[in-house]
Amino acid sequence: GVTAKIAPSMLSSDFANLASEAERMLNCGADWLHMDIMDGHFVPNLTIGAPVIESLRKHTKAYLDCHLMVTNPLDYVEPLGKAGASGFTFHVEISKDNWQELVQRIKSKGMRPGVALKPGTSVEEVYPLVEGANPVEMVLVMTVEPGFGGQKFMPEMMDKVRSLRNRYPSLDIEVDGGLGPSTIAEAASAGANCIVAGSSVFGAPEPAHVISLMRKSVED
Ligand code: DX5
Ligand code: ZN
Numbered sequence: 001g002v003t004a005k006i007a008p009s010m011l012s013s014d015f016a017n018l019a020s021e022a023e024r025m026l027n028c029g030a031d032w033l034h035m036d037i038m039d040g041h042f043v044p045n046l047t048i049g050a051p052v053i054e055s056l057r058k059h060t061k062a063y064l065d066c067h068l069m070v071t072n073p074l075d076y077v078e079p080l081g082k083a084g085a086s087g088f089t090f091h092v093e094i095s096k097d098n099w100q101e102l103v104q105r106i107k108s109k110g111m112r113p114g115v116a117l118k119p120g121t122s123v124e125e126v127y128p129l130v131e132g133a134n135p136v137e138m139v140l141v142m143t144v145e146p147g148f149g150g151q152k153f154m155p156e157m158m159d160k161v162r163s164l165r166n167r168y169p170s171l172d173i174e175v176d177g178g179l180g181p182s183t184i185a186e187a188a189s190a191g192a193n194c195i196v197a198g199s200s201v202f203g204a205p206e207p208a209h210v211i212s213l214m215r216k217s218v219e220d
Contacts, residue, residue, distance in 0.1 A: 002170055002193040004218035006211050007032035007065050009176070009198030011047065012149045018052070019059035025201070028208035029215070032065040034176070034196045035085075039070040042094065043147035050079035057084030065089070065196075067116060067176065069146045074102055081109025089114030089140050089174075092125050103134050114138035114174070119145060123160040130168060137172060138194065139164055143187070144177030149198040153178025158190040165191025181213055188217040 008030050013021035022033055035053060040046035053064060063086040068076055073090035080088060088111040095102055099115070106113040113136045115129045129136045141160050144151035154177070164173050175192040180200025187195065195214050204210045 002172065004215045005031040005065075005172070005174075005194040006214050006218075007034040007174070007194060007196045008201045008207070008211070009034040009036060009149060009196050011036040012198035012202040015048075018056055022056060022060050022062065025207065025211075026060065026062055028201075029211045030062075032063040032087075032194070033060070034198075035064050035066045037066055037068050037070060037076070037080075038147065039072075042071045042091065043069045045147045050076065050083040050085075053080060053085050054083035063087065065174075065194075066111075067140065067196075074098065074105070077102070077105045077109055077111075081106075081111055085111055087112045087114055087138065089116050089138065091116045091118065091146075092129065093118055093121055096125075099129055100132070100134060103129070103136060107134070112137050114140055114172075116140035116142060116146075116176075117160070118142050119154055119157060123163050126164075127167070130171065138174055139171060140174040140176055140194075140196075141192070142177055143175050143179065143183075146177075151178055153180075153183040153186075155183075155186055158186060161187065161190035161192050179214070181210060184214045184217040188214075188220070193218055 008025040038047040065087040174194035176196035179197040
């Protein structure tokens with residue numbers, strides 16, 4: 001079976017106080033911390049990289065769920081491994097030819113490999129990565145166009161989640177973008193078990209309440 005992983009997106013945190021924001025989320029019941037790594041090229045925004053992960057790692061033992069919105073993920077494997085990243089999720093759109101090597105290197109650095117797909121990418125694209133000899137351990141279904149927090153959830157992406165859940169009963173399936181109290185039921189019933197949420201958690205008067213509500217929805 002699959003367990004719920006609630007992963008606040010630190011993109012919505014106060015980056016000037018990252019360590020205390022991380023601690024606050026863990027105290028509110030977060031399972032993972034979702035770290036959005038962007039290169040200003042794969043997506044029109046620039047965020048953080050390995051040096052920031054390394055700094056944060058000194059303040060927490062938490063699972064750092066890194067989402068690589070970058071054109072050359074291979075270049076990030078070694079630095080992020082050294083920095084103490086836990087999960088390394090790359091995008092299928094730029095890894096069609098070298099994903100085998102990428103997955104192998106991610107594992108050799110002690111990280112957990114995942115693959116993400118943008119809203120315009122069909123779900124069949126990731127099947128070979130889940131079914132191969134050296135499989136990814138999570139699929140991240142983007143429910144907004146990657147690049148920015150605070151966008152509107154795309155319910156039509158739930159067909160992808162349902163297809164994945166039907167095919168792979170015990171796979172970790174993560175959804176990212178526009179998740180919160182008003183959209184969690186739809187994502188959870190489609191079969192998502194790893195829930196990324198930025199603005200809905202950080203914008204809430206009581207983040208712990210939002211986190212526990214989302215956990216309940218996945219576990220019910
Ligand atoms: C978007 C990022 C998301 C984002 C989610 O490119 O991948 O992780 O921070 O933020 P919300 O939950 O506000 O949509
Ligand atoms: Zn993300």
